[in-house]
Amino acid sequence: MNKRSILSLGAAFLSVYAANSHAAYALNLKTPATEIASQIYDLHMMMIWVCLAIFVVVFGLMFYSILKHRKSAGHVASQFHENHWLEVVWTIIPVIILAGMAYPATKTILAMKDTAASDMSIKVTGSQWKWSYDYLDQDVKFVSTLATSDDQIHNKAEKGENYLLEVDNPMVVPVGKKIKVLLTAADVIHAFWVPEFGIKQDAIPGFVRETWFRVDKPGTYRGQCAELCGKAHGYMPIVVEAMEEDDYNAWIVAKKDAAAAADAGADQEWTKDDLVAAGKGVYEKNCAVCHQVNGAGMPPAFPAMTGSAIATGPLEGHLDIILNGKNIMPAWAAVLNDVDIAAVIAYERNALGNNTGDFIQPSAVKAAR
Amino acid sequence: MSTNTATHHDDHGHPTGIMRWVASTNHKDIGTLYLWFSFFMFLFAGALALGIRAELFQPGLQFLEPENFNRLTTLHGLIMIFGAIMPAFVGFANWMIPLMIGASDLAFPRLNNMSFWLMIPAALLLMTSIFVPGGAIAGGWTMYPPLSVQNPSMSVDMSILALHILGVSSIVGSINIITTILNMRAPGMTMMKMPLFVWTWLITAFLLIASMPVLAGALTMLLTDRHFGTSFFDAAGGGDPVLWQHVFWFFGHPEVYIMILPAFGLISTIIPTFARKPLFGYASMVYATAAIALLSFVVWAHHMFTTGMPVAGQLFFMYSTMLISIPTGVKVFNWVATMWRGSMTFETPMLFSIAVVFLFTIGGFSGLVCAILPVDIQVQDTYYVVAHFHYVLFSGAAMSIMGAVYYWLPKWTGFMYDETLGKWHFWVTTIAFNVTFFPMHFTGLAGMPRRVPDYALQFAEFNMISSFGAFALGISQLLFLYIVVKCIKGGTKADAKPWDGAEGLEWTVPSPAPFHTFEVPPTVK
Ligand SMILES: [Cu+2]
Numbered sequence: 001m002n003k004r005s006i007l008s009l010g011a012a013f014l015s016v017y018a019a020n021s022h023a024a025y026a027l028n029l030k031t032p033a034t035e036i037a038s039q040i041y042d043l044h045m046m047m048i049w050v051c052l053a054i055f056v057v058v059f060g061l062m063f064y065s066i067l068k069h070r071k072s073a074g075h076v077a078s079q080f081h082e083n084h085w086l087e088v089v090w091t092i093i094p095v096i097i098l099a100g101m102a103y104p105a106t107k108t109i110l111a112m113k114d115t116a117a118s119d120m121s122i123k124v125t126g127s128q129w130k131w132s133y134d135y136l137d138q139d140v141k142f143v144s145t146l147a148t149s150d151d152q153i154h155n156k157a158e159k160g161e162n163y164l165l166e167v168d169n170p171m172v173v174p175v176g177k178k179i180k181v182l183l184t185a186a187d188v189i190h191a192f193w194v195p196e197f198g199i200k201q202d203a204i205p206g207f208v209r210e211t212w213f214r215v216d217k218p219g220t221y222r223g224q225c226a227e228l229c230g231k232a233h234g235y236m237p238i239v240v241e242a243m244e245e246d247d248y249n250a251w252i253v254a255k256k257d258a259a260a261a262a263d264a265g266a267d268q269e270w271t272k273d274d275l276v277a278a279g280k281g282v283y284e285k286n287c288a289v290c291h292q293v294n295g296a297g298m299p300p301a302f303p304a305m306t307g308s309a310i311a312t313g314p315l316e317g318h319l320d321i322i323l324n325g326k327n328i329m330p331a332w333a334a335v336l337n338d339v340d341i342a343a344v345i346a347y348e349r350n351a352l353g354n355n356t357g358d359f360i361q362p363s364a365v366k367a368a369r
Numbered sequence: 370m371s372t373n374t375a376t377h378h379d380d381h382g383h384p385t386g387i388m389r390w391v392a393s394t395n396h397k398d399i400g401t402l403y404l405w406f407s408f409f410m411f412l413f414a415g416a417l418a419l420g421i422r423a424e425l426f427q428p429g430l431q432f433l434e435p436e437n438f439n440r441l442t443t444l445h446g447l448i449m450i451f452g453a454i455m456p457a458f459v460g461f462a463n464w465m466i467p468l469m470i471g472a473s474d475l476a477f478p479r480l481n482n483m484s485f486w487l488m489i490p491a492a493l494l495l496m497t498s499i500f501v502p503g504g505a506i507a508g509g510w511t512m513y514p515p516l517s518v519q520n521p522s523m524s525v526d527m528s529i530l531a532l533h534i535l536g537v538s539s540i541v542g543s544i545n546i547i548t549t550i551l552n553m554r555a556p557g558m559t560m561m562k563m564p565l566f567v568w569t570w571l572i573t574a575f576l577l578i579a580s581m582p583v584l585a586g587a588l589t590m591l592l593t594d595r596h597f598g599t600s601f602f603d604a605a606g607g608g609d610p611v612l613w614q615h616v617f618w619f620f621g622h623p624e625v626y627i628m629i630l631p632a633f634g635l636i637s638t639i640i641p642t643f644a645r646k647p648l649f650g651y652a653s654m655v656y657a658t659a660a661i662a663l664l665s666f667v668v669w670a671h672h673m674f675t676t677g678m679p680v681a682g683q684l685f686f687m688y689s690t691m692l693i694s695i696p697t698g699v700k701v702f703n704w705v706a707t708m709w710r711g712s713m714t715f716e717t718p719m720l721f722s723i724a725v726v727f728l729f730t731i732g733g734f735s736g737l738v739c740a741i742l743p744v745d746i747q748v749q750d751t752y753y754v755v756a757h758f759h760y761v762l763f764s765g766a767a768m769s770i771m772g773a774v775y776y777w778l779p780k781w782t783g784f785m786y787d788e789t790l791g792k793w794h795f796w797v798t799t800i801a802f803n804v805t806f807f808p809m810h811f812t813g814l815a816g817m818p819r820r821v822p823d824y825a826l827q828f829a830e831f832n833m834i835s836s837f838g839a840f841a842l843g844i845s846q847l848l849f850l851y852i853v854v855k856c857i858k859g860g861t862k863a864d865a866k867p868w869d870g871a872e873g874l875e876w877t878v879p880s881p882a883p884f885h886t887f888e889v890p891p892t893v894k
Contacts, residue, residue, distance in 0.1 A: 025830055026815035029747055040743045044814075047741060051734040059727060062705045066723070070713045071645070077712035081647040090702045091695060098691045101741060106684060108743040113680045153823060155429040163428065164825050183677075188516040189610055191675055191750065195816045200746045202676045204611060205515060206604020209677035226675070226750040226818050228509045230516060231436040234821030298436075300502055301521060328519060 030195045033221055033242075034213050037198030039108045046104070050097060112198075115210045118180035122171070126183070126190030126203035126225065127330060129232035129289060133171050136182075140255045143335050144169045145285055146235045150293065153235075165222040168285070170239035174248040178214045187330060188230060194223035194240055202227055215242045232289050266338035266362040272346060275359055279347025282340045286332070287348075295352030301328065306353035315360055318345055319368055333369060338362040383884070391486075394478035396463045397882060399485050401781075403460030404774075406488060408850070410452030411767070413496070415843050417445040422805075422839035424822055425832050438822035439507035444495065446510030447528065450628065451535050452492055454762065457770045458631040459484070459539075462546055462570050465777065468875035468882065469564045471555025471891045476548035480541050487538040494531040498524035509820060511621070514602035514613050518594050525595065529588045536581040543574035550574075555874065557893035561655070564873055565648060568655050569634030572662045576623045576630070579666070584620040587613060611676050618669035626665045628762060629729075630658055632769035633700055636722045638873075639776050640704055643719035644711030645870035650703040657696035657703075664693050674745045683742055690740040694733065701730055716868075717791030721772025724799050725765060732760025735810065750820075753813025759806045768798065771849065778856050779863030783881035786856040794852060797845040804838030 032038035069075045123134040134141040147166040151157035160166070173179050183192055185203040193200040194213070201211040215221070223238040243251065284293060287305075291297050295305035305311050310318050322341055325331035332341065339362045346359035384392050393399055420441045424433045433441070463481065467474055475481050499505045503522025506512070517525060550571045554563070563571075590601040591613070600606025602613045633654075641648045648654065670678060670686040704726050713719070735757040739745045748754060771794075778786045808831035813819075817828045824832065866876035874893070878886045 025811070026827060027811045029814050030816055036743075040747055043741060044738065044744045044747070047738050047744065051737065055730065055734065058701065058705060058730070062708060062723075062726070065705070065708045065710070066713065069644075069709065069711050070715075072714070075710070075712050077645040078710045079646060080710075081649050081651065081707075083649075083706075086706070087650055087653050087699070091699060094695050094698050098694065101737075102688060102691060105687065105741045105743055109680060109683055109687070112743060112746070113683070153430055155431065159428060159826060161826070164823060188519060189513060193750075193818075195747060198743070198747065200675050200749060204604075204676070206610070211677075223816075224818050224821075228439070228513070228516065228750075228820045230519075231434075231439060231507075233439075234435065234818070234823050328521070 032198060033196040033215050033217060033219070034198055036108065036112055036213070037196055039104075039111070040198045043105060043108060047101065050101070054097075112211075115180050115212045117178065118212055119177040120174075121180040121182055122173075123182045123184070123208075124171075124192055124203065125186055126192065126229070126236070127186035127335075128188065128230050129225075129236040130286075130335075131167075131171075131190075131192070131225075131236065131238060132335065133169075135252070138252055138256075140252055140259070142169045142255065144171065144239070146237060148235075150288075162222065164235065165224070165237045165239070167237055167239045170220070170241045172241045172243060172248060172251050173215065174245045175215055175218055175242045176245075178212055180210060180212045183209045183211065189227050190225045190229045190236070191227035192223075192238060193226040194221055194238055196221045196223075197240075200226055215240075218242050218244055218247075235289075262337050262339060266366050268362070270339075270342065270361060272350065272359050275343045275346035276350050278339065279343035279345070280351070282336065282344040283347050283352075286336065287344065290328075295348075295354075305348055308348075308354075311348045311352075312354055312356055315345070315358060318349070319360060319365065323365075323368065338365040338369075341365045392482070394474075394482050395884060396467050396474045396478070396481065397781075397884065399481050400460045400463030400465075402485050403456050403463055403488075406485075406492070407453050407455075407457035407460060410448055410456070410492065412846065412850075414445050414448035414453055415846060417441045417448070419839060419843050421445065422836040425824070426836040427833065428824055428826055428829050430823055433822060435822045436504065436507055439509070439820065440499070440505040442820055443506050443509055444499070447506075447532075448492075448495060449762075450510065450624070451532065452488075452495070454628045454766050454770075455535075455539070456488060458570075458573070458628070458766075459542055461566070461631065461635070461770075461773060461777075462542075464781065465875060466546065466549060466567055466570060467553070468780075468878065468886060469567055469873055470550065470553065470558055471874045471887050471893065472549060472553035473885065473887050473890075475545050476553060477545045480545050484538045484542040484545065487534050487541075491531040491534040491538070494527045494534075498527040498531075501527065511617060512591065512613075513617075514591060514594065514610050517591060518602065526592065529592050532588055533585055536585050539577045539581050543577040546570055546574045547578075555887070555890040555893050561652065562893060564634075565637040565651065565654055566631070566634035569630045569637075569658055572658050573627050573630045576627050576662055576665065580620045580623040580627070583616060584624075587616040587620065590616075611673070614673050614676065615670065618672045619666070621672065622669045623662075623665045625761070626661055628766045630661065632725070632729075632766045633658065635769045635773040635776075636704060636725055637700075639718045639722040639772055640707050640726075642776075642868050642871045643716060643722075644708050644713050646707060646711040647872075648703070649706035649709075650699070653699055654703055657699045660696040661693060664689060664696070668693060671740060671742075671745070674742050675749050687740060687742045691737065694737050694740075697733055701726060701733070716775075717786070717788060717795055718772045718776035720792065720795045721768050721775065724795070725769045725772065728760055728764030728768070728799075728802070732757055732765060735760060748813055750818055751813035752809040752817045752819055755819050756806050756809035756813060759802075759809075763806070764799075764802055768802075771795075771798070774853065776868075777875075778853065779867040780875060780880050780882055782857050783863055783879075784856050784860035785863050785867060786852055787860065790848065790852045790855075794845060794848045797848070798842065801838050801841035801845055805835050805842055806838070808832075808834050 029041050032041045121136045123136055125132040130143055130145040132143045144167045147168045148164050152159045183201050183203040185205040190203040191200055192203055197213040199211045199213055201209055219242055221240045225236040290302040291305045297304035310321055323333045342360050342362040342365050349356040424438055501523045505524045506528045508516040550567055593599040594602050600608040602608050602610050637648055668690045671690040775791055812828045812831045817824055863880040865879050
């Protein structure tokens with residue numbers, strides 16, 4: 001190959017590389033989107049440079065010694081084995097360096113912990129394996145789950161650009177506002193982590209912990225659960241969309257309208273076929289992670305749906321376990337609306353190899369709550 | 370120094386065949402058992418790691434469903450820590466401490482036998498838990514509740530029992546080592562004349578006695594939460610899941626130093642030998658080791674910076690953690706100063722030791738980065754942390770063990786190992802290790818969480834590189850096995866002191882070391 005073709009090959013490679021939005025071979029923290037995240041970014045860069053400088057000095061000396069003070073080079077060993085002056089110096093200098101690191105770190109910590117004077121609060125609940133968002137000042141709440149298809153995960157379909165980092169309902173926030181996040185969990189410990197915001201806070205069942213962020217630029221920011229929370233721990237991403245205030249207000253109105261429409265649906269009379277059809281989506285999104293898409297389950301921890309004593313037994317028992325949970329089975333009362341629950345009951349009883357022929361109206365679910 | 374090798378005792382009827390090992394009360398035989406046991410567990414847990422790396426070779430799920438992936442990461446961690454690294458150091462303690470201090474054996478030979486044989490049922494419990502209904506323990510080696518309470522599998526209880534048994538074994542072993550060191554030193558060997566390996570083990574043994582009961586307490590609370598209706602870790606019953614983390618890491622952080630202090634001792638023994646120069650700053654090495662051990666009890670919550678503790682707690686644990694880098698730095702400076710103006714040669718043990726100093730320091734620096742709390746918020750529970758603790762535990766602990774095996778193989782077997790093959794093993798291990806773990810700094814910084822079987826596409830390239838490295842690293846350890854077996858079978862006869870720069874009583878007895886040594890204690894000037 002001549003020099004020219006190597007160059008053009010290199011250019012071609014570079015342009016492919018640049019066009020690749022996956023940021024392959026990313027080496028460093030993500031570009032910060034908040035003040036805190038950029039302070040962290042700077043702290044980390046300072047640490048890198050200081051450590052690198054010490055490293056070069058210490059190991060420069062070591063490799064010089066390895067090169068020069070070797071027997072094969074004829075070097076004769078001297079027998080010194082202490083030097084109090086030197087030992088004091090190399091104890092004191094690190095203390096000074098550490099103090100220089102601790103000072104800016106302390107300032108950032110104090111800023112991170114300051115959740116006062118926030119503009120709005122969002123309660124975020126982690127549960128296996130989804131995030132629920134409750135806008136405390138707006139009466140808006142919804143559940144957010146992974147949107148990547150099972151086929152992509154099992155290599156049966158091509159993986160999309162945001163593989164594993166996409167959700168059905170993102171968290172939406174206005175830009176320029178200090179947003180307090182109140183974190184808790186329903187079952188086990190999860191951790192709410194958005195790298196570009198510089199926040200990672202454990203969500204602990206039975207307790208509420210706080211953190212905050214203020215994002216200035218509109219955009220989509222992606223994170224993940226960061227605390228091992230069971231088998232689908234790798235599949236509970238967080239997506240935050242930051243919008244201008246007007247867009248955010250419009251989104252709030254749309255969310256409220258959708259909730260009202262769903263509520264109205266609960267009072268209608270539904271046919272079995274409509275419910276079964278709606279139930280497929282609810283089942284695959286919420287239930288299939290344990291009971292499997294085909295209903296085979298993963299015994300003994302996760303029983304099969306096909307032929308299940310509950311899904312083919314009395315309707316009341318079936319409804320009860322979905323609303324209130326039992327052992328590992330979570331309670332769905334707070335997560336799914338009446339239509340969803342009626343639909344998933346109809347689906348579990350009349351699909352997945354079951355055929356009881358019976359079902360329950362959304363209004364009956366509402367009454368049972 | 371006088372020497373008494375007393376070989377006539379060799380033939381006065383100790384058991385032979387399998388009973389030689391089952392009933393052994395000889396520190397050398399039990400040391401050998403510990404070392405082989407730990408090597409077997411190292412290969413087993415390493416094979417689990419290759420399962421992890423196979424699944425992570427590409428994004429998507431190829432070989433393992435997520436829960437099986439979690440089982441592999443959990444068992445890999447538990448077995449490497451409790452089955453491979455810790456027993457290997459106990460093996461060195463058994464073999465070398467009596468030889469180094471001029472004692473005829475450990476203080477309590479029968480307890481020593483018990484310490485070892487307790488490990489077998491514990492290891493069997495851990496390994497067979499893979500086959501019980503519900504599968505092996507899957508919540509991470511840290512076993513955080515409520516996840517570990519939620520898991521219905523019997524394997525969790527088997528693992529708890531295994532750790533209880535290992536704890537008893539460690540405590541008994543530590544008492545034995547402390548008693549031996551304090552009471553059985555040869556006349557003239559004052560505390561400040563002890564080889565540094567003996568010092569580091571003395572301090573490690575105190576750490577074990579102080580921390581293992583804490584783990585036992587935490588495990589017992591977990592067991593009663595699982596089966597007897599208590600709610601130590603359940604908020605619904607008035608408990609707190611974070612309590613586990615406090616108690617666990619109160620054990621867990623000293624545990625980290627239990628796995629690294631003896632390694633410091635090994636490195637401090639090997640480097641002076643091949644630099645042909647006394648260890649620089651012996652006294653400050655002892656004080657630094659003690660300082661690290663004391664500090665290790667007041668830093669535990671740096672593993673919990675994201676739990677949301679009060680700001681005063683966060684600051685305290687950040688500052689105390691940063692302080693640890695001072696005595697650790699002193700050690701690194703001392704090792705470099707020991708090499709300085711020496712007359713160095715680079716046999717396999719020395720190569721491993723130099724690599725440990727270099728690579729462990731990388732792990733030390735990434736540890737300092739993690740200590741800076743705001744930065745830790747970004748890297749906690751990511752691959753950055755995975756890189757950090759493998760630089761400490763593989764290129765710190767495991768590679769110093771390898772170097773020390775080469776160092777004392779001539780003393781143990783009476784033959785020299787194959788130097789060429791040893792160097793091959795060193796270079797392949799070191800390169801493969803870095804190919805495996807260095808890229809994890811980058812994937813972690815860029816946002817890849819740990820303990821996930823699948824990842825976003827941006828991490829694909831580095832994960833593929835890590836997986837290639839891991840398989841090379843795994844396979845190269847079979848070469849290690851081959852070299853050791855070859856050395857046991859024969860080779861060039863080793864002198865009593867095969868390394869011309871070596872110091873210490875262990876080199877005054879013949880190679881291989883006779884079954885009984887120092888029945889008449891030597892005198893140290
Ligand atoms: Cu989670």
